[in-house]
Amino acid sequence: MAEMKTADIRAMSEDQMDDAILSLKKERFNLRFQRATGQLENTSRLREARRDIARIKTIAAQKRAGKTK
Template sequence: MKAQELKDKTPEQLNEQLVSLKKEAFNLRFQQATGQLESTARMRSVRRDVARVKTVLNQKAADAASSK
């Protein structure tokens, strides 16, 4: 997922994306705890995607606050 793709989305879409990524992260942690996780690299990419989404949301909030 690229940051530019996220910047084109609305805050509502970003929040939905954030919820789905957090659910995926939970499921991956659960799989790791039970020994069923095959791709540990996916955990890292999901964590980074969550950070990207949060960053873009914060940037949009700052832009909205500064434009008032």
């Protein structure tokens, strides 16, 4: 999975964002195990996954804040 663009994330519904976060967390878990066993080839993917999760959570919080105002 490539880095997610903010425009793509903003177009997602809240359920889609939750699903994306869940899949990224699973991917990150697997990447950590691959790194620990020396099987991870693309080490930058760990960083991308972590930042994608943060990006989605930030946009989700902005959407929720916009609804309550």
